[in-house]
Amino acid sequence: MCISLGFEPKDNYLIDCGSSKNTSVGNRVFVADDSGSNNPLTPENNSFITSLNSIPTTTNESALHNTVRIFTGVSNYSFSINRQGRHWIRLHFSPFVYQSYNTSMAKFSVSTQSFTLIKEYKPKGGSLVKEYCLNITSDKLVLTFSPFADSFAFVNALEVVSIPDELIPERAKTSPQDGYQSLQKEALExxxxxxxxxxxxxxxxxxxxxxxxxxxAYLRRNVLPKFVSNVSAVKFNGTNVTEIFAPADVYGTASMLNSEHDPNTKVNITWTFDVDPGFQHLVRFHFCDIVNVSELVFNVYINSWIVSRYFDLREHTSHIPGAPYYMDFIIRKSDSNQLNVSVGPPDLNELYPNGILNGLEIMKINNSRSSLDVLDSFSSKSSKTKVGLIVGIAAGSFITVVSVVVLFLLCRRRRRLAHVAHLKAEDNFAMNRGDNEIAMFSSSKIGYRFPFVAIQEATGNFSESLVIGVGGFGKVYKGVLRDETKVAVKRGGSQSHQGLAEFRTEIEMLSQFRHRHLVSLIGYCDERNEMIIIYEYMENGTLKDHLYGSKFPCMSWRQRLEICIGSARGLHYLHTGSTLAIIHRDVKSANILLDENFMAKVADFGLSKTGPDLDQTHVSTAVKGSFGYLDPEYLTRQQLTEKSDVYSFGVVMFEILCGRPVIDPSLPREKVNLVEWAMKSQKRGRLEDIVDPNIIDQIKPESLTKFREITEKCLAECGPDRPSMGDVLWNLECALQLQGNTETSSHNGKIHSQVNLSDHSETSVSTAQFSIGDLAGVSMSKVFAQLVREEMREM
Structure with a gap:
């Protein structure tokens, strides 16, 4: 059948695992992998047991389930690839009991050279076929089965078959306002x-x-569709859609609105599917007009996203009767484990509402860790949760006492702020508020207050398809205001007391300062017990996503240095821009955002805290922050200073240099913790071992040395031994100069450089010329602090 369509798979490996003879299944023949020691399809490992053909099976089971191959150690199947490109990989699993081996006890992973297919096999009640689609770009494919300790792996049959490249699109449209996303390098399940x-x-x-x-099995029962069948009406001739995309038996059957039975039907047909949270999904719709009604126009939905409004099937098929058509969309990842697909009338006033769907495919897209297993999607989140729990228990008694005091002070402060804001609002102006009007208060600590309905409108009623991030406080949505301003909308949980404290802290902190390297506050909403903060929208997301996310191009060393410098400027401004320092307390790559020009801005001030008074050395407070970034001195002594931010920033600097997560449990034990591994490598003089291989050839040795020195100082065990953020900033500027990205000149043996020292978003950029030789031994934090204070006086 494939040959008749002009496609013959160059790679067509069908294997009956553990069998000594070939097995026919329908029109295909599965080859034995145990027909002799010279069989190239036999796994490349001798630590396995081949089962006998007498394994019990029910009469309805496929012949492929009569044999099984069991692995007691890491084993590989190797396949020669004759044609690079897209391939099916299908793994067949069936329950069995053989001697001491029982599938309910099996625990193993399956991977290729590039992707994790199964992180941990979980037995199900019946037979299972796992199907993957990989773009293979080498002349060899290796499938690795890795049993867990004291367990085993198994597989009944497997397939590796090349498929037409046009079957999977090079790119597909993503959720509203996000354009298109490439699929060329992605793996699908x-x-x-x-x-x-x-x-x-x-x-x-x-x-x-x-x-x-x-x-x-997937239909919602609130409305039953009309099932139709007319396979003979399907016409593949004259269109670009062939049976490669779906057979005539799919395009020739459909579910559609039963408007003939009830012309007043005004609801959609909806199908609900279980999906893994934390992943993007490719959704493909198959349509074919096999009913020949007078008009066939309807809406198509994925969850609440209208992927096609007033979809006219006949326009897309050039009005050819029975011509098939398909369309692809990528739905953004979310925390939901369900995905809804619907078709229905575009207008409630339709006389005869209609809608039709012939077939549907949903494919999971690998995550940034090149994995298709849900365990890899939430492993880091679980790790942080566990560490947070341990820290919370250890500090529990201390928190209990402090909470009572803080609660009392917050209540007093809230009453005082409300009274002040009320008086200022009366003195300065009054505004009439309509349903779609923004109410603005004059108090600089309050900012702009948005009505809830305006935020609902901007975010499509908090559509899951617009979720761009999820944190401890809540979800972050992309939104568009009526004046076309793009915004990021962070919506917190209304019942969380911790969330309320973070909500107030972030609004108060952001209202006090404005700086080009700090994310700007646009407004907030506290109606209906909601806690919503609205920020400027950052087009390029988080630094974390760009460092080790497969979805983005690799950043150059120059880009990384400039992002370090921008982040350091933002933190330095926090530490020195007012009488009392502002300590961020949650510095990490996920809280450094990048705008359309990749300029870095520090974000998320929910955990921020005012620094110590001038006559104090630290602030005593409960430990808060993110695992892997926490200052060890703060963690053990609960004494917070600006140097706690410096330590966390040092971790981020190593993250930027190495291009990998701070904690990665999938790596060997000595490499799991980035800071420990990096510091050991430095002491051994093997710094090149940790540098991101994508940029190792770009970095000049002198620039790398300067960067390494300041990073190591930031990570000193004792706070007083660490530099200030001003010193960090100065050294990063030097590293950029040594890289050769700014103008440098030599004069009397001293290096002179133009350094951008003024960053306030509403003042002109000024420069100051310094001689590094003249300033040796002088703390640059004092110089930068003075310049920042001059900026504030100009505001």
Whole structure:
């Protein structure tokens, strides 16, 4: 069937694992992998047991489930790839009990050279086929089965088959206002492949041996569709859609609104699918007009996102009767474990509402860790939760006492602020508030207060498709105000007492300062017990995503240095821009955001705290922050200073240099903790071992040396031994100069450089010329502090 369509798979490995003879399944032959020691398909490891053909199975089980290969050690299947490009990888698993081996006790992972397919196999009640689609760009594919300690791995059958490259698009449209996303390098896992019309299509009826299950199990029962079948009406001739995308049996059946039975039907047909949270998904719709009604126009939805409004199937098929059509969309990741797909009337006033769907495919897209397993999606979050719990228990008695005092002070402060704001509002102006009007208070500590309905409108009623981040405080949505201003909307949990404290802290902190390297506050909303903060929108997301996320191009060393410098300027401004320092307390790569020009801005001030008075050395407070970035002195002694931020920034600097997470449990034990590994490598004189290989050839040795020296100082065990943020900033500027990215000149053996020292967003940029030789031994923090205070006087 494939050959008749002009496609013959160059790679077509079908293996009956653990078998000594070939097995026919429909029109395909699965080859034995135990037919002799010279068999190239036998796993490359001798620590396995081949099962016998007498393994018990039910009469309805496939012949492939009569044998199994069991691995007691790490084992590989190696395949020669004759044609690079997209391939199916299908893994067949079936429950069995053989001697001391029982699938309920199996625990293992499956991976390729580039992707983790299964992080930890979890046995299910019946047989299971896991299907993946990988773009293989080498002449060899290695499938690795890795049993856990005191356990084993197994597989009943596997397939590695090349498929037409056009089957998976190079890119697909993403959720509203996000444009298109490339899929060329991504791995996919089939979540659902459904044939509408209440009928299934077996692999024998598909040119690519795909199983299409009936949609009946996924239908919402609030409205029952009309099931139609007219396979003879499908016409592949004259269109770009062939049976490679879906067979005629799929395009020839459909589920549609039953408007003939009830013309007043005004609801959508909805199908609900279980998906793994934390992943993006590719959704493909298959349509074909096999009913030939007078008009076929409807809306198509994924969750609350209208992916196609007033979708006219006939326009997309050039009005060719029975011509098939498909369209692809990528839905953003969310915390939800369900995905809804709907079709329905575009207008409630439609006389005869209609909507039709013939087939649907949902494929999970690998995450930034090149994994398709949900355990890899939330492992870091779980790790942080556990550490936070341990720290919380250790400091519990202290927190209890402090909480009572803080609660009392907060209540007093809240009453005082409310009274002051009320008086100022009366003195300065009054505003009438309509449903769509923004109310603004004159108090500089309050800022702009948005009505809840305006925020609902800006975020599509908090559409899951617009979620751009999730943190401890709540979800962050992308929004667009009526004046077309893009914003980031952070919505907190209304019942959280900790959330309320963070909400107030962030608004108060952000209202006090404005700086080009600090994310700006636009407004807030506290209606209906909501805690919502609105910030400027940062086009390029977080620094973390760009350092070790597969979705973005690798940043150059120059870009990374400039991001370090921008972040250091923002933190230095916090530490020195007012009488009392502001300590951020949660400095990490996820809280450094990048605008459309990749300029860095420090964000998330919910944990920030005013620094010690001039006659004090520290602030005693409960430990808060993120695991891996916490200052060890603050962690053990609960004494907070500006040097706690310096330590955390030192961790970020290593993160930038190495291009990997701070904690990575998947690495060997000695490399799990980035700081420990990096410091040991430095002491051994092996700094090159930790540098991101993507930039190692870009860095000049003198620039790397300067960067290493200041990073090591930031990570000193004792706070007094660490430099100030002003000193850090000065050294980073020097590292950039040594890299050769700014003008330098030599005069009398001294290096002179132009350093940008003024960063206030509403003042002109000034420069100051310094001689490094003349300033040797002088703390640059004093110089920078003075310049920042001059900026504040100009505001």
């Amino acid at each position: 089939t979540v659902a492949r459904v044939n509408m019309g209440n009928s299934s299509v077996p692999p024998q009826r598909d040119v690519l041996s795909r199983l299409w299950v009936s949609d009946d």
